[in-house]
Amino acid sequence: xxxxxxxxxxxxxxxxxxxxxxxxxxxxxxxxxxxxxxxxxxxxxxxxxxxxxxxxxxxxxxxxxxxxxxxxxxxxxxxxxxxxxxxxxxxxxxxxxxxxxxxxxxxxxxxxxxxxxxxxxxxxxxxxxxxxxxxxxxxxxxxxxxxxxxxxxxxxxxxxxxxxxxxxxxxxxxxxxxxxxxxxxxxxxxxxxxxxxxxxxxxxxxxxxx
Ligand SMILES: N[C@@H](CCC(=O)N[C@@H](CS)C(=O)NCC(=O)O)C(=O)O
Numbered sequence: 001x002x003x004x005x006x007x008x009x010x011x012x013x014x015x016x017x018x019x020x021x022x023x024x025x026x027x028x029x030x031x032x033x034x035x036x037x038x039x040x041x042x043x044x045x046x047x048x049x050x051x052x053x054x055x056x057x058x059x060x061x062x063x064x065x066x067x068x069x070x071x072x073x074x075x076x077x078x079x080x081x082x083x084x085x086x087x088x089x090x091x092x093x094x095x096x097x098x099x100x101x102x103x104x105x106x107x108x109x110x111x112x113x114x115x116x117x118x119x120x121x122x123x124x125x126x127x128x129x130x131x132x133x134x135x136x137x138x139x140x141x142x143x144x145x146x147x148x149x150x151x152x153x154x155x156x157x158x159x160x161x162x163x164x165x166x167x168x169x170x171x172x173x174x175x176x177x178x179x180x181x182x183x184x185x186x187x188x189x190x191x192x193x194x195x196x197x198x199x200x201x202x203x204x205x206x207x208x209x210x
Pocket of ligand 1: 010011012013035048049050051052064065066100107
């Protein structure tokens with residue numbers, strides 16, 4: 001499959017796609033682009049200026065991460081990460097949306113505190129708290145899914161597990177004040193189990209630089 005992925009090693013959305021690529025054994029080089037840097041290239045492919053973006057051999061582009069993973073699951077169905085059954089599919093996609101929402105809130109909280117384009121007096125702690133509240137509300141919902149079995153949905157690993165672990169590792173990376181491991185040991189167990197897989201372990205974000 002002739003495709004390349006544009007993104008960064010720190011973006012949780014990019015990592016979600018890279019894990020799916022790894023699980024499916026798809027060779028897809030990463031073209032690194034720093035969306036926050038001085039000369040990002042992503043705007044040539046995605047007018048929203050956001051990564052990840054999948055560049056196809058025929059010149060086509062696919063974004064955002066949810067569309068990319070759906071495309072990958074369709075063109076390389078083994079192992080299947082999004083169930084075919086409509087009800088189960090909706091369940092997995094809803095859990096993915098929940099995990100993506102955790103990432104959205106974590107990214108928003110971090111940017112509010114750290115984006116250099118915002119002066120100190122423009123940063124709102126109330127806004128940060130609002131985002132952290134979303135994360136604190138979502139985590140117990142994810143954790144409760146593990147009362148029934150080892151996977152968030154169904155009897156094998158799905159995109160829900162991939163997205164959830166991606167979100168959890170992003171919290172450790174960028175919002176370490178959220179004590180998700182001690183608050184939700186079942187999520188820590190899922191995360192540690194999946195960390196044994198190269199697709200997860202080899203895509204962990206680098207140590208925080210700021
Ligand atoms: N819903 C999108 C979110 C992508 C996203 O927000 N990516 C961030 C990197 S973590 C980005 O490129 N931000 C640049 C910007 O907002 O200008 C997806 O799932 O792909």
